[in-house]
Amino acid sequence: MKSSIKLFLAAVSLTSWFANAQQVVIKPKPEQPIIENGEYNNYLNFDFIISNTTKDTLTLTRLEVQLFDKNNRLIQQKFLDNNGTAPSINTIPEKQWNGVSESLIFNPFHEIHNLTEKLEYTFTFNNSVEVKKTVIPVHYKQSVAFSLPLKSKLLVYDGHDFYSHHRRFNYEFSPIKQLGFKGNFMRYAYDFVILNEDGKQFKGNGEENTDWYGFGSDVLAVADGEIIALETNQKDDKSFDIPSLKTNPLALYGNYVVIRHADGVYSMYGHLKQQSTAALQKGLKVKKGQKIGQIGTSGSSFFPHLHFEIRNNTNHDAEGLPSYFDNYTLFLGSTKKDMKRGGINTGDILQSK
Structure with missing residues (x-):
């Protein structure tokens, strides 16, 4: 039994x-x-x-x-x-x-x-x-050749490694999901900060935008393409209207430019300085290396830096794409490594050649 x-x-x-x-x-x-x-x-x-x-x-x-x-x-x-x-x-x-x-x-x-x-x-x-x-x-096979979006020596302050906040965007988190997001558009994004000759990011205590060596620096198109979205009127005050994300998921970045390079390949430049893109308009064709704005601190930005990402569309279901860059120098302490093409990530120190 x-x-x-x-x-x-x-x-x-x-x-x-x-x-x-x-x-x-x-x-x-x-x-x-x-x-x-x-x-x-x-x-x-x-x-x-x-x-x-x-x-x-x-x-x-x-x-x-x-x-x-x-x-x-x-x-x-x-x-x-x-x-x-x-x-x-x-x-x-x-x-x-x-x-x-x-x-x-x-x-x-x-x-x-x-x-x-x-x-x-x-x-x-x-x-x-x-x-x-x-x-x-x-x-992944990158169909477009990219150059870095900044000319100066820079730090990848935050990239998309496992610990990066770009990597850990939880679109299933209720407050984010309610805004309409269905994917991680910044899955392969970068936050770029410009350094001075001594490797410093800012002077003084960094409380003012102008303390940062990169504030107002030129931002460049990484490849030929067509501008399909932009905003230029937001103040450099580190704020944005959260509810507006329901209708415009790009509002997170304050002032921004989005360039279409190929089907499903868009570059996005965020937190730009107010009015630095005023001379641009949707539909404008731009060339690689052309100035498209300046580093600011608009939108969801704690300090002056450039947020850069490649994505497959500009909607709430957008997914990020990897990006490899051509012709730059990677600084490794007292040594340098010239890169014809390579991937980059958090902590790297670089300069376009």
């Missing part, structure tokens, strides 16, 4: 496990993540949207990924779990789904081997419910 009861309970448990697994929906966003080529590693910059359609509370207790090559042979295996006094799974901030709910987690395995063609993720909830998801990334 006891044996029969154990078998019955095991069958019930297995049925419950299978039902819960079937009711957890996991979608990668973008559906086909882009493999970005770095100086030393390749990177995957994407998110998972996880929907719990059950009434049960589910907690992510383990996440594993297996990397496979083009012959479907295993390259690497990595995981986060509950082991130890400071479990690695805790590096994922949102791990619990209370009943019917949906939320986003950022793919934590952002560095990948350059032979990777497929990734197999296994999500384990409540130490028992397993959900598997296959991700097929694509190698």
Whole structure:
């Protein structure tokens, strides 16, 4: 009798496990993540949207990924779990789904081997419910040659590495979702700050816009194209109208210019100085290296800098795209490295040649 009861309970448990697994929906966003080529590693910059359609509370207790090559042979295996006094799974901030709910987690395995063609993720909830998801990334091929948008020596104050605020834009966060956003338009963005000869960003305490060496510096088009959106009347006061984002997602950047270079390839220059784009208009054709504005501190800007990104459209569902730049110098302490084309990221010090 006891044996029969154990078998019955095991069958019930297995049925419950299978039902819960079937009711957890996991979608990668973008559906086909882009493999970005770095100086030393390749990177995957994407998110998972996880929907719990059950009434049960589910907690992510383990996440594993297996990397496979083009012959479907295993390259690497990595995981986060509950082991130890400071479990690695805790590096994922949102791990619990209370009943019917949906939320986003950022793919934590952002560095990948350059032979990777497929990734197999296994999500384990409540130490028992397993959900598997296959991700097929694509190698990004930049169709347009870009130069840096600034001539002076500059610091990539914030790029799009795993810890950057550009990378960690949670469009599933309720206040952001209510504004209409459906994707991460700044997934591969940069904040550029100009440096003086001593590598300083500002003089004095930096409280005034004019304390910053980059304030008012010329911003240049990174490639030939056509201006399809711009704003020039916002003050350099580090503020913007949040509700206006419902109708204009670009309002975040205060004064801005958007240039279309090819189908689905747009460059966006944000936080520009008031009236610095007054001579421009929509429909104007511009050339690579042409002045299109000046660094300011309009919109959601804490200090004078240029926000730059490549994106696939100007709508609420826009997704960011990687960008590689031609002919610049990378400063590495007392040494320099001349780059014909390369990717850049947080902390890099550069200058266009």
